[in-house]
Amino acid sequence: MPTATPDSAFTKGLEGVVATESAVCTVFGDEGRLVYRGYDIHDLADHSTFEETAYLLLNGDLPTRAQLKTFTAQIKASQKLDRVVLRIIKDAPAGANPMHVLRTAVSAAVFVDPDRGDDSRAAEYRKAVRLIAQLPTMLGAFQRLRSGQKPLTPRRGLSLAANTLYLLTGEIPEPEVVRAFDVALILHADHELNASTFAARVIAATLADMHGAVTGAIAALAGPLHGGANTEAMKMLLDIKTPDRAESWVRERLARKERIMAFGHRVYRTEDPRASHLRRMSEELGRKFGQSHWFAIQRIIEDVVKREKGLYCNVDFYSATLYYVMGIPLDLYTPIFVASRVSGWCAHVLEQHADNRLIRPRAEYVGPLNRRWTPLRKRG
Ligand code: ACO
Numbered sequence: 001m002p003t004a005t006p007d008s009a010f011t012k013g014l015e016g017v018v019a020t021e022s023a024v025c026t027v028f029g030d031e032g033r034l035v036y037r038g039y040d041i042h043d044l045a046d047h048s049t050f051e052e053t054a055y056l057l058l059n060g061d062l063p064t065r066a067q068l069k070t071f072t073a074q075i076k077a078s079q080k081l082d083r084v085v086l087r088i089i090k091d092a093p094a095g096a097n098p099m100h101v102l103r104t105a106v107s108a109a110v111f112v113d114p115d116r117g118d119d120s121r122a123a124e125y126r127k128a129v130r131l132i133a134q135l136p137t138m139l140g141a142f143q144r145l146r147s148g149q150k151p152l153t154p155r156r157g158l159s160l161a162a163n164t165l166y167l168l169t170g171e172i173p174e175p176e177v178v179r180a181f182d183v184a185l186i187l188h189a190d191h192e193l194n195a196s197t198f199a200a201r202v203i204a205a206t207l208a209d210m211h212g213a214v215t216g217a218i219a220a221l222a223g224p225l226h227g228g229a230n231t232e233a234m235k236m237l238l239d240i241k242t243p244d245r246a247e248s249w250v251r252e253r254l255a256r257k258e259r260i261m262a263f264g265h266r267v268y269r270t271e272d273p274r275a276s277h278l279r280r281m282s283e284e285l286g287r288k289f290g291q292s293h294w295f296a297i298q299r300i301i302e303d304v305v306k307r308e309k310g311l312y313c314n315v316d317f318y319s320a321t322l323y324y325v326m327g328i329p330l331d332l333y334t335p336i337f338v339a340s341r342v343s344g345w346c347a348h349v350l351e352q353h354a355d356n357r358l359i360r361p362r363a364e365y366v367g368p369l370n371r372r373w374t375p376l377r378k379r380g
Contacts, residue, residue: 010364015266019359020201024057024347025190029267034274036190037061045277050160050185051075054132054343057190058125058350071129078133079154079163081141082112085134086151089141098142098335099228103218105138106131110211119209124353127210128346135339136160140167143332161185164339168328176288177326180281184319187274188337190344191315192267196220196227200345204352205359217345218338224261227341230316230333233262234324237297246300254308262317263305271312278318285325294321 011017026035034041037056044053048062055063055071063071081089088108092101110116113130115123141151144167152170154163161182165173173181191197200217204210221227240249253260265272279298286295298313298321305311323333 008362013266019193019198020352021355022192022348022351023060024351025192025344027192027267029265030269032268032270032273034191041187041273042277044186045183048186050182050189050340050343053186053189057343057347058128074126074129075133075160076154076156078130079137081134081137081151082109084112085109085138086141089138090145092142092146094146096146097222098139098331099218099222099338101142102135102138102335102338103215103222105142106135106211106218107215109134110209113211116209119207119353121350121353124210124350128343128350131210131214131342131346132160135342136164136167139164139332139335139339142335143168143329144170164336165326168332173326177285180285180322181326183277183281184322184336185340187277187315188319188340190341190347194226195223196341197345197348201348201352202359204349205356207353207356210346210349213349214342214345217341221338221341222334227316227334227337229261229314230320230323230337231330233317234320234330234333236261237294237321237324240297240301243293243296243300246297247304250301250304251308254305260301260305260309260311262315262320263309263311263313265312265314268312268314272314274315275313275318278315278322282318282322282325285322289325291325294324 024037027033028035036044036053037060039056039062044056048056051072052063052068055068059067085105085108089101089105092104109131113127115126137151137154140154144151149170152167155166155172158166158172159178159182162172162178164185165171165178165181193201196217199220200213203213203216224232240246250260282298283292283295286292298317302313302317305313319337320333323336324330328336
């Protein structure tokens with residue numbers, strides 16, 4: 001029978017489909033290996049900073065000392081929010097979802113971006129730097145305003161990680177906390193063609209602008225099957241409360257065929273390399289802040305889910321407790337993910353625009369054909 005669609009295999013969820021070439025990042029699912037621009041994630045987590053990693057993703061190479069100085073200065077010069085963007089954050093109604101506020105603020109940031117309307121690579125790069133610089137300020141302003149406090153001005157002497165924590169809490173945390181947060185930002189910065197990055201590239205491939213692509217990516221990241229899983233994982237742990245309840249809690253959920261949030265992955269078939277670092281940091285900071293029971297619960301859950309379903313935890317499992325013991329509100333975990341992943345999204349948008357082709361796949365049509373139109377009066 002003739003069909004409207006070409007004769008090619010349909011893969012639900014595009015699993016295993018190679019949809020683009022990219023030199024930004026790759027994932028070796030069977031080995032549990034993650035590589036940004038040729039550098040193993042373990043090396044970056046052990047030695048790099050978020051600023052250096054963001055530069056690497058955007059430019060393809062690690063910066064020289066002078067390049068890093070310039071890049072850091074560009075970030076610092078762009079951190080302040082325009083009052084148009086601040087107004088939008090202020091006007092968000094009480095109880096607004098921070099991911100909704102963030103994507104609205106990012107979308108609005110283009111109104112006042114000095115390069116709006118300029119699609120040149122240099123202008124898009126500057127927009128990327130501004131977005132990386134401003135997301136922590138947006139996050140901080142939102143958190144302070146909803147707690148009835150005045151937003152803080154970013155401090156020039158602080159790294160992006162330290163500034164993010166300062167803008168959220170009003171305090172400069174100790175170096176150990178800042179370093180753990182910096183490593184978490186590095187680990188979240190990119191992940192090949194995940195759902196939000198693919199969304200960003202689809203938008204960019206229509207030759208839409210950087211802010212549009214990032215706004216769409218934020219919307220995609222918010223879902224509980226993607227970045228939203230970190231908040232859901234913490235809610236699960238709060239519900240479990242104590243290690244002695246963990247095993248039965250998980251077994252009951254699995255028996256009901258429910259998903260355990262922050263477990264499983266489309267690509268990894270072994271340990272997610274990001275989880276190894278987050279597990280270690282979560283254990284260390286949990287101990288430091290007298291909250292080791294979360295780690296104890298998590299180890300039990302990991303064990304049961306591995307035994308029963310053969311699934312490993314992903315990046316969202318231990319980042320949840322890491323942020324929790326740092327005192328960060330639950331609903332800001334995914335927005336923090338945004339503050340890091342924006343660097344990867346922007347790198348992918350630049351790459352897409354450098355060698356663009358519209359992304360327009362086909363659907364296998366399963367609906368009816370050849371129906372006869374009937375006038376409204378005859379349809380009952
Ligand atoms: N808990 C229980 N079972 C699971 C889980 C889970 N977290 N994840 C997958 N499974 C099971 C499914 O029920 C299915 O079992 P079945 O074949 O018996 O029906 C099988 O594993 C395959 O699941 P799919 O949904 O087909 O796998 P997919 O590759 O589409 O999904 C996903 C990947 C969405 C990450 C999935 O593992 C999931 O829902 N995890 C929980 C949400 C989560 O942690 N998301 C964050 C991912 S990381 C990130 O985006 C930053």
